[in-house]
Amino acid sequence: MKFRLEIVTPERLVYSENVDVLTVPTVQGEISILARHVPLVSIITPGEIRIKKDDEIEYMAITGGFVQVLPHKVIILADAAERAEEIDIERAMRARERAQKLMEEKRGDKITHAEAMAAFQRALVRIKVGQRKRKQK
Template sequence: MASTIKLDVVTPERVVYSEDVDMVIARSLDGDLGILANHAPVIAALKIGILRIKKDNRFSHLAVSGGGFMEVSPEKITILADSAEKPGEIDLERAKAAKDRAEKRLSTPREDIDQTRAEAALRRAVTRLETIDRERS
C-alpha cells in the first residue's frame, strides 16, 4: 500500500506544485477535506483558502484564490484553481494594502461598491497573509 500520493496544483498560467506528498488538506465548499494515499475518488469545488501539504513530516502551504476544483483518485490529487501562490511568491505589502482597501470598502457601504466582490477581495488578502504567517511558523 502506497504511503504517498501525487499532488498536482495547476492554474491557467502554470503548474504551481507537482510532487508526491503524504497528505493534503483542502478547503472545499462543504468544509476541509483531508486526503491520504488510496483515498476514495472525490470531486469537490474549492473555496478561497490555504492548501496544507504534508510531506516528510512538515507542512507547507499554498494560497488558493478564486474558483477551483479538486479531483481525487486513489493515487493522485489534481487541483485546478484560478490562482494558487507559494508563500515566497506573495507580495506581503501588496496583500496588506489589498486587505486594508477591502476592509475600508466594507466599512462604508455604498451603492457603487459591489459588496460580494469586496468580501471576496478581503478573503483573498487574508488568505495570502495567513499563508505567509503559517509558512514562517
C-alpha cells in the same frame, strides 16, 4: 504511502510532487486526503492548503477551484494558488486595506460590495498563509 499531487492554475503549474497528506478547504468543510482515497470531485473555497510531505508541512493560499481525486493522483484546478514563500505580505496588507475601504464605501452597491468582500477574503488568506512562513523562519 505517498500519492501524486498536482496543482495547476490557468497561468502555470504550481506544484507537482509526491506527498503524504493533503488538506484542502471545500464547500463542505475542510478535508484531508491520503493515498487510496475514494475518487472524489469537490469545490474548493478560498483558504489555506496544507501539504504534508515526509516531515515537512507546506502551506499555500488558494482562491478557489476544484479538487479531483483520481485513483493514482490528486489534481487541484485552482483559480490562483501561491506558495507561502511567494506571498508578498506587504502587498496583501495593502490589498486588504483597499478592499476594506471599498466595502465601507459601497455598502449600497450589492455587486461592488460582494466583489470587495471576495477581495478582502483573498487578502486575508494570503496574509495568513504568508505569515506562517515567517514564523517558521
